[in-house]
Amino acid sequence: MDIARIEAAATRLAGHARRTPLLSSPFLDEVAGRRVLVKPECLQHTGSFKFRGAWAAVSALAPEVRKRGIIAFSSGNHAQGIAAAARMHGIPAAIIMPSDAPAAKVAGTRGLGAEVVSYDRATGDRDAIGAALSEERGLTLVKPFDEPEVIAGQGTCGLEIAEQASEAGVTTGDVLVCCGGGGLTSGIALALEAKAPGLRVRPVEPQGFDDVARSLAAGGIRRNDKLSGGICDAIVTPQPGELTFPIMSRLCGPGLAVSEDEVLRAMALAFRHLKIVAEPGGAVALAAALFHGDALEGETVVATVSGGNVDPATFARALEIA
Amino acid sequence: MDIARIEAAATRLAGHARRTPLLSSPFLDEVAGRRVLVKPECLQHTGSFKFRGAWAAVSALAPEVRKRGIIAFSSGNHAQGIAAAARMHGIPAAIIMPSDAPAAKVAGTRGLGAEVVSYDRATGDRDAIGAALSEERGLTLVKPFDEPEVIAGQGTCGLEIAEQASEAGVTTGDVLVCCGGGGLTSGIALALEAKAPGLRVRPVEPQGFDDVARSLAAGGIRRNDKLSGGICDAIVTPQPGELTFPIMSRLCGPGLAVSEDEVLRAMALAFRHLKIVAEPGGAVALAAALFHGDALEGETVVATVSGGNVDPATFARALEIA
Numbered sequence: 001m002d003i004a005r006i007e008a009a010a011t012r013l014a015g016h017a018r019r020t021p022l023l024s025s026p027f028l029d030e031v032a033g034r035r036v037l038v039k040p041e042c043l044q045h046t047g048s049f050k051f052r053g054a055w056a057a058v059s060a061l062a063p064e065v066r067k068r069g070i071i072a073f074s075s076g077n078h079a080q081g082i083a084a085a086a087r088m089h090g091i092p093a094a095i096i097m098p099s100d101a102p103a104a105k106v107a108g109t110r111g112l113g114a115e116v117v118s119y120d121r122a123t124g125d126r127d128a129i130g131a132a133l134s135e136e137r138g139l140t141l142v143k144p145f146d147e148p149e150v151i152a153g154q155g156t157c158g159l160e161i162a163e164q165a166s167e168a169g170v171t172t173g174d175v176l177v178c179c180g181g182g183g184l185t186s187g188i189a190l191a192l193e194a195k196a197p198g199l200r201v202r203p204v205e206p207q208g209f210d211d212v213a214r215s216l217a218a219g220g221i222r223r224n225d226k227l228s229g230g231i232c233d234a235i236v237t238p239q240p241g242e243l244t245f246p247i248m249s250r251l252c253g254p255g256l257a258v259s260e261d262e263v264l265r266a267m268a269l270a271f272r273h274l275k276i277v278a279e280p281g282g283a284v285a286l287a288a289a290l291f292h293g294d295a296l297e298g299e300t301v302v303a304t305v306s307g308g309n310v311d312p313a314t315f316a317r318a319l320e321i322a
Numbered sequence: 323m324d325i326a327r328i329e330a331a332a333t334r335l336a337g338h339a340r341r342t343p344l345l346s347s348p349f350l351d352e353v354a355g356r357r358v359l360v361k362p363e364c365l366q367h368t369g370s371f372k373f374r375g376a377w378a379a380v381s382a383l384a385p386e387v388r389k390r391g392i393i394a395f396s397s398g399n400h401a402q403g404i405a406a407a408a409r410m411h412g413i414p415a416a417i418i419m420p421s422d423a424p425a426a427k428v429a430g431t432r433g434l435g436a437e438v439v440s441y442d443r444a445t446g447d448r449d450a451i452g453a454a455l456s457e458e459r460g461l462t463l464v465k466p467f468d469e470p471e472v473i474a475g476q477g478t479c480g481l482e483i484a485e486q487a488s489e490a491g492v493t494t495g496d497v498l499v500c501c502g503g504g505g506l507t508s509g510i511a512l513a514l515e516a517k518a519p520g521l522r523v524r525p526v527e528p529q530g531f532d533d534v535a536r537s538l539a540a541g542g543i544r545r546n547d548k549l550s551g552g553i554c555d556a557i558v559t560p561q562p563g564e565l566t567f568p569i570m571s572r573l574c575g576p577g578l579a580v581s582e583d584e585v586l587r588a589m590a591l592a593f594r595h596l597k598i599v600a601e602p603g604g605a606v607a608l609a610a611a612l613f614h615g616d617a618l619e620g621e622t623v624v625a626t627v628s629g630g631n632v633d634p635a636t637f638a639r640a641l642e643i644a
Contacts, residue, residue, distance in 0.1 A: 015489075018343060023365065026409075027433060042597040043345065043365075056641030087348075111349060167337075244530075269636070275364040275599040308597030312641040314594070321633040 001148055001247060003194035006155035009056040016088065017052050018044050022164040023303075025273035033293045035258035035300040037162055037168060038286060040276045042308025046112070048282070049157055049184050049306050050081030050144075054151025056086045057142045064241035067091055068138035071130055075101035075236050077307050078144040083114035094139060096130050104311065120152075146241035147185030154184040157304070158191025161163050165196060165302060173298025174197035174253065178306035179203035179212050180235035182244030183188075188250035199302065199309065202253040204285040206263065212240050212248065213255025221245055231260050231314060234307070235281030251255065256295060262287040267315070268322035280314065282307035323569060324469055325516035328509065331378040335478050338373050338410065340366050343477075344486040347595035355356050355615045357622040363478075363596045364630025367475070368434070370604070371479055371628050372403030372466075372507050379464045379473025382409045388413055393452055397423035398556050400466040416461060426633065450597060464607055467505030468563035473594060476506040477496035477604040479626070480513025487518060488626060494520035495620025498607035498612035500628040501525035501534050502557035504566030511573035521624065524575040526607040528554035528585065534562050534570065535577025538581065543567055553582050553636060556629070557603030578617060580631035590635070590644035592627065602636065604629035605642050 023038045030149065041049035058070060069092035072082040079095045092148045093114040097106060098121045106116050117133065134141060161175060175192060177185040182203070189201040203212045210231065214222040223239045230236070240248065256268075263280050266287035270278045278286065282305050287303035289296070289303040345360045363371035390632050391414035394404040401417045408415035415436040419428060420443045439455065441448050443559060456463060463473065483497060497514060497629045499507040505526070511523040531552065536544040545561045552558070562570065580588075585602050588609035592600045598609065604627050611618070611625040 007460070021343060021365065023340075025407075030433075043343065047595075047597050074465050082455075098358075111352075171342075263504060268634075273369075275362075277371050277593055277597040277599065310577055312590075312593070312644040316638050319638050322634040 001151060001190060002188060002220055005078060005148065005152040006191050009149065009152040010159055010267070011157045012059040013052060013055055013153065017156065018053055019160055021272045022112055022125045022168065023276070026177055027273045028269060028290065031269065032139045032290050032301065036289050037165065037170065037300060038274060038275070038305055039157065039300045039302065040305045042276055042278055043280060045078070046080040046084045047307055047309045048077035048081065048157050049246055050077040052156050053150035053153035054081035054085035054142065055076070055224060057147060057149040060275055061140060065140055069093060070142050071096070071134055071139040072142050072144070073126060073130060076106050077309055079105070079109045080112060080140055081116070083109050083112035087113040094133055096126050099298055145181035146243045148243065151187045153187070153188030154296065155191040159187030159195060160201070161188065161302060162195035163190055164201060164226050170236035170300045172194060172298050173300045174269055174300065175199050175201045175302040176204050176256070176288050177201055177253070177304050178285045179205050181237040181241045182212060182248050183308060184304070185252065187245040190249060193251055199305065200253045201251060202254045203248065204288045205255060205257050206230050206236070206284055207257045207259050210255060211258040215240050215245060216249060216252060216255050218251070231280040232263060232284060234279060235284070256288040256292055258284050258287040258292065262291045264279050264318045266290055267318035271319065272322050276305060277310065277315065278305045279307045279310035280308040281322055290308060323473055323512060325512060327474040328481060328513050331376050331474040331482035332478045332481055334381040335374060335377055335475065338377055339478065341482055342366055342506055343597070344490065346595045348453050349595045350591060350612065351517055352634050353591065354612050358611050359467050359492065359624045360596060361623060361624065362410045362480065362627045363479060363605060364600055364627050368399070368402040369629055369631045370403065370407045370598055371476055371638070373406055374478050375472035375475035375505055376400070376403035379469060379471040380411050381470045382516040382634065383462060385506060388637055391415060392464050393456055393461040394466070395448060396454060396466060397427050399631055401427070401431045401436060404464055405431050405434035409435040412488035413566050420630060422573070433625045437495055442445065467503035468565045470565065473509045475509070477509030477513040479506065480510030481517060483510065483624060484514055484521070487521060492622045493518060493623045496626065497521050497624040498526050498578070498610050499523055499578070499626050500557055500607045502525050503559040503563045504534060504570050505563070506628060507574065508566040508569035515573055515618065521612065522575045523573060525570060525577045526610045527577060528552050528558070528606055529579045529581050532577060532579040533556045535579055537562050537567060538571060538574060538577050540617040541571070551604040554606060556601060557606070562567065576616055578610040580606050580609040580614065584642045588612055589640035589644055593641065594644050598627060599632065599637065600627045601629045602633035609611065612624065614617035
């Protein structure tokens with residue numbers, strides 16, 4: 001993985017992915033006690049940064065491989081990113097989802113033209129189902145984060161942050177990234193290493209699911225004790241990736257963990273002052289920027305809002321705070 | 323008013339106002355039955371397009387006049403636009419508001435550094451209060467829409483629409499604009515006349531408050547029968563402006579009017595598929611794009627979302643539909 005791969009992905013994404021703006025509000029600066037710049041990837045196609053990695057991976061395939069189609073395991077933002085990238089390339093996509101996935105997510109993925117293949121979480125073997133389907137149809141698997149082209153695609157968000165922060169006069173400080181498996185975090189870290197070395201990436205996770213923070217502190221991969229049970233489920237993964245962890249370990253500052261109450265308050269403040277819709281997992285970095293200022297360095301902090309795919313009931317909970 | 327004035331305003335706004343992106347979703351296209359491109363001015367500083375006109379007006383003043391400060395009458399988005407533009411220029415701003423203005427709006431305007439001067443709606447004479455204050459301190463009044471530099475500033479939104487629509491391959495069709503006094507509508511119409519003559523502006527208003535549509539149809543200024551009582555109050559004005567009406571009359575297609583139910587559904591769809599927060603008055607154009615397709619022309623429709631300053635309770639009403 002190097003910057004050339006990210007720049008090549010950026011060339012392929014140009015005109016297809018959105019260049020999201022950098023937002024700010026004096027009211028957020030006041031809460032944080034420093035200047036806050038927000039990179040709202042909720043405004044990306046399909047409502048999350050995942051579209052970048054999906055497009056990068058699909059567009060990197062040889063045409064004769066690509067045309068047979070792609071396959072992914074996901075019931076979340078990766079599924080929609082893959083579905084949209086496939087649709088825009090005019091190729092088939094199959095998404096393997098548990099049969100108890102929320103109906104809205106199934107409908108959303110189907111609405112983007114993908115075939116949804118269900119399996120029973122208790123009795124089915126999703127890897128076997130995926131392997132059989134791939135072999136039968138010649139589909140290419142696109143993994144959600146531990147995949148070089150996916151990391152390169154997410155890294156294009158980092159190229160934009162480097163440029164936009166520089167335009168705003170910011171060349172030093174912490175860049176807080178919502179972190180699951182580490183695809184976005186490691187991609188942005190690689191981009192900033194090359195383009196804005198004074199900016200340092202720090203992964204942010206929900207409290208109780210801070211495998212990356214603990215892995216970074218321990219100098220080796222640590223797992224989460226549990227994998228569900230919080231409002232930030234969408235960004236919870238068992239452990240950092242085999243590809244992403246060494247990158248994060250080399251480039252990132254210490255991880256941060258935020259509470260669910262802080263996440264809901266960050267969603268409410270993003271609603272009120274930025275007019276964007278953040279999902280809980282997508283609001284962890286903003287929550288750290290706003291409420292964990294003592295742990296940050298620099299006069300300015302950059303925070304990603306990685307996605308906005310939140311159900312109305314959960315958003316309404318945040319609004320009660322707004 | 324001509325395009326040179328809008329381009330001069332764009333030069334002064336560069337690096338200060340946000341260039342908002344053009345958003346879209348295949349799900350919205352499906353609802354509308356055509357391609358829908360959304361210009362989200364809710365992402366502008368202070369959460370509405372009003373910042374553009376305020377900045378244009380303030381920056382056009384001679385330095386020795388500007389430094390004495392500005393004054394405006396508003397309890398809404400114009401107040402915040404003026405306050406922010408004044409703050410960013412380092413000059414004082416006084417905003418005259420009725421004493422029964424919502425506390426959140428007063429606090430929001432004060433939070434941006436403006437002085438809020440209250441008057442009693444029943445017994446006070448706001449014009450006299452404003453005139454006395456202006457004379458005493460040498461403040462310059464910035465009117466909300468019937469003011470050439472304000473129209474020019476709002477027109478910069480039209481310059482961006484012309485460029486961004488062209489990049490998206492769109493050169494013909496209707497451009498729907500949320501319309502109160504007509505500052506944004508006439509500004510965008512002037513910009514498109516010069517830069518994208520195949521795009522036609524059409525004002526959109528709430529049903530029951532469609533003074534502009536009726537004025538256009540009658541060929542002369544008509545007033546609204548009532549001035550409050552709807553969720554779109556923020557964009558309701560007594561009648562089109564003396565400066566804005568002739569421009570709209572010359573350049574705009576027929577006006578459209580949407581129901582409150584359509585407005586709430588548009589807010590819900592913008593939440594779900596674009597991840598933006600639209601205020602009711604700011605969602606009327608999107609509502610027309612989505613639900614009044616029979617009255618539109620072209621394969622693509624552009625809709626402005628003019629603002630996102632909505633209270634949580636009203637937004638929650640929209641979420642119940644989402």
